[in-house]
Amino acid sequence: MSLPPLLPRAPHGGPSSAPFQGLDFSVNTNPYGPNPVLLRAVRNADHSHYPDPAYLGVRQRLAAWHGREAQEVVLSTGASDLLHRLVRAFVPSGGRLLSLHAPFGELARAAALQRAQLLVVDALPAQLPGNVQLVYVGHPHNPTGRRLSPEALETVAHACALVGALLILDEAYAPFLTALPLPQGEAVVRLLSPGKAHGLVGARPAYALASVQVAARLENLAPAWHLPAGTAAALAALPEAQPFLEATLPLVQMHSRALAAELARLGPVEHHGTPYLTLEVGDAAAVTAALLAQGLRVRDCTSYGLPALIRVSSRTDEENSQLIQALQRFRTGTGAARVPVR
Structure with a gap:
């Protein structure tokens, strides 16, 4: 049996296996950080029992906070997992993804594992190719900090809807900036990684806001009990942690x-x-x-x-x-x- 080659991990900042004291x-x-409200939630979480496998209570709290439905909230241990699930769910082998500027490395790795083609552009075209399934925009971008205007994002979301592609807005660092209006609609998926702004990256809290149809496909790819109790508790405490x-x-x-x-x-x-x-x-x-x-x-x-x-x-x-x-x-x-x- 011929197997594809193993792919190295995507490079990231932060700690490595080598000791570091600086x-x-x-x-x-x-x-x-860490935000004491979220840290307390992690420490007080019930680690002795299995959580609700649907995490319904956490999803309901986040949904009410964002003015969405619980079925539109997808929980995750880190945004990396959400990116891998998005590619697996919506990009077939040989498919194409488009990224405005160099993407977060996990997206490129997810595309490679799916044997899909990742196209990196410095400006998004007004009309997207019909064979693009996902469009990724760092909002703001990492490492440059650039972000699109609300008008430009609306244009991109409309272009995605026309060709049946999803617009992924990676908002990992959006809390550090003044909030801008975001496009709405079936074609938009918001990725949120609150651990950065709250100084709690070790707990890996993350979630996505998407249409019911998109969220259902992302949920379908998650294993049972995919969120540790502490991470789920941190996500549930976000509304009180502001x-x-x-x-x-x-x-x-x-x-x-x-x-x-x-x-x-x-x-x-x-x-x-x-x-x-x-x-x-x-x-x-x-x-x-x-x-x-x-x-x-x-x-x-x-x-x-x-x-x-x-x-x-x-x-x-x-x-x-x-x-x-x-x-x-x-x-x-x-x-x-x-x-x-x-």
Whole structure:
């Protein structure tokens, strides 16, 4: 029997198998987390019994919060699982997906596992090809922070509906920005990963909002009890957890603006208000390795097709200053590793 080759994992920021004791600027998460309301919900969850396999109570709470029906809410352990389920459910082998800018790596891996073709474009065409099943838009995009206007999103959603494609809006980092009106309709699937904004990424809370028909297909691909009790409890507590965001996200925005202004002295910076930004350094792999040797982790953007950029996610002002000083030393050649920063 001939089997397809095994595919490597998609590269991500954050921890690896190697021990790390320094400051991690590679993960886009709220540095003031974890949100104590959600952390308490995780700790107090009933881990001694199986949960309701339909998670109806959690879905009802989220549905009421969003003004939707429970049948339109799909729960998940991480948005990665939702992306894999979307590709399996709606893209046949040999099918096509379209992504505005380089997508989250799990989408590319899901497409490869499905033996589908992923097309990456810098601008979405006004008329989509008829053989495209999914259109992916990071809202905002990672790592650039760009996002489309409400009018542009409406145009894309309409184009998707015309050819029977689904528009996937990945809103992992939307809570960090001012909310904009979103398109509605059968063709729109919203992916939400609240762990980033709440500083609780380890619990992996995620869910999708979609039409009843789309949600049913995504639910059909989930194994039994696919959500740990703690993750389900965190999702159920989201409506009561918003004061934490109101208190901390303005601070995150302030820190990220200050960091962007300082790093702009070292090279071209792209920043659109998200907690993360990109800095052009010339050789991202070399700079990333040099900083790691100094106990500072940043994200090499080579896997996004941007080998000259690093992505930096803001921490507190005091912690950000350590990264700025390290990069300044590299620029002047006075640091332990002499890596030129443009």
